[in-house]
Amino acid sequence: MPSLTTFKLLKQEHNARRGEFKTVHGTVQTPAFQNVATAGAIKGGLSAQDLQQIGTQVMLCNTYHLHLRPGDQLVADMGGLHKFTRWNGPILTDSGGFQVFSLSKLRKITEEGVTFASHLDGHRIFMGLRRVCRSRQTCSTIAMAFDECVENPAQHAYSKASCERTTRWLKRCKAEMARLKQEGKATNPDQLLFGINQGCTFADLRVEHMKQIAELELDGYAIGGLAVGEPAEVMYEMISEVEPYMPKDKIRYLMGVGTLAT
Numbered sequence: 001m002p003s004l005t006t007f008k009l010l011k012q013e014h015n016a017r018r019g020e021f022k023t024v025h026g027t028v029q030t031p032a033f034q035n036v037a038t039a040g041a042i043k044g045g046l047s048a049q050d051l052q053q054i055g056t057q058v059m060l061c062n063t064y065h066l067h068l069r070p071g072d073q074l075v076a077d078m079g080g081l082h083k084f085t086r087w088n089g090p091i092l093t094d095s096g097g098f099q100v101f102s103l104s105k106l107r108k109i110t111e112e113g114v115t116f117a118s119h120l121d122g123h124r125i126f127m128g129l130r131r132v133c134r135s136r137q138t139c140s141t142i143a144m145a146f147d148e149c150v151e152n153p154a155q156h157a158y159s160k161a162s163c164e165r166t167t168r169w170l171k172r173c174k175a176e177m178a179r180l181k182q183e184g185k186a187t188n189p190d191q192l193l194f195g196i197n198q199g200c201t202f203a204d205l206r207v208e209h210m211k212q213i214a215e216l217e218l219d220g221y222a223i224g225g226l227a228v229g230e231p232a233e234v235m236y237e238m239i240s241e242v243e244p245y246m247p248k249d250k251i252r253y254l255m256g257v258g259t260l261a262t
Helices: 048-053 063-068 072-077 081-085 097-102 131-135 156-182 203-214 232-246
Strands: 006-013 016-023 024-029 033-038 058-062 091-094 106-110 113-117 123-126 143-144 191-195 220-223 251-254
Touching: 016 251, 058 063, 058 081, 058 106, 063 072, 063 123, 072 081, 097 106, 156 191, 156 203, 191 203, 203 220, 203 232, 220 232
Parallel strands: 033 058, 058 091, 091 143, 143 191, 191 220, 220 251
Antiparallel strands: 006 016, 016 024, 106 113, 113 123
16 A cells, blocks of 8 residues: 655755655645644643644544543544544554553563553553444544554563564554545555564664564554653664664654753
8 A cells, every 4th residue: 555645855964864744734844843742632721723823733632541531432522532632633643552551560562462450440452452442533634553562671572572563563453444444444644654673772673673573564664662761862773673674765753752952
């Protein structure tokens, strides 16, 4: 399936890139910082109109938290995330993989997905590939593929097995999204799919995983599982190891990293 987006590289100095990312919900000038609306609401009392006035380009929501509050069905009944939030620009829905990390005491991972005990009231939630794909059919512009963010430090053997499972999940997620679009069941037929590079702080796993997911011809690629407790110099080392193997013609996303200057 051809990509539904366009990334144009405008300028590059060493590994730093300046680009233009066109989507069905608007064009993003990169590099860009994404404002976070975890459960569909911006923290700090800001409205979608406030974001537009300060020049925000992309809003980020989280699949796990949206599922709990306000709930997939409510968002769908209100016409999708854009109508629910009154934000007309690009929206990225996060994978849920960070919750696999941050809620490690409340979840169980299997090949089929992850079962959580809700951090709100303890009720059991199963996030499998079909549920994740369907819950993302809330008109977000970009869907991050379901993955596992491995805690640091981790054993090499466990990290390797986790990467392999994340790749299998990615392939199934891509196939499921294609099926929903082909059968006319996708709320947003122009939704994009980004894959996430994992591998903890093991350079060999990071590189091999990036090579594997690069072959899948996705709309964009992210580096995940960093800035979760490892030293900053280790984070930069992992980025430097992975970068040469990322597709040159696709948008890139460094997940969970960003500090606003004051």
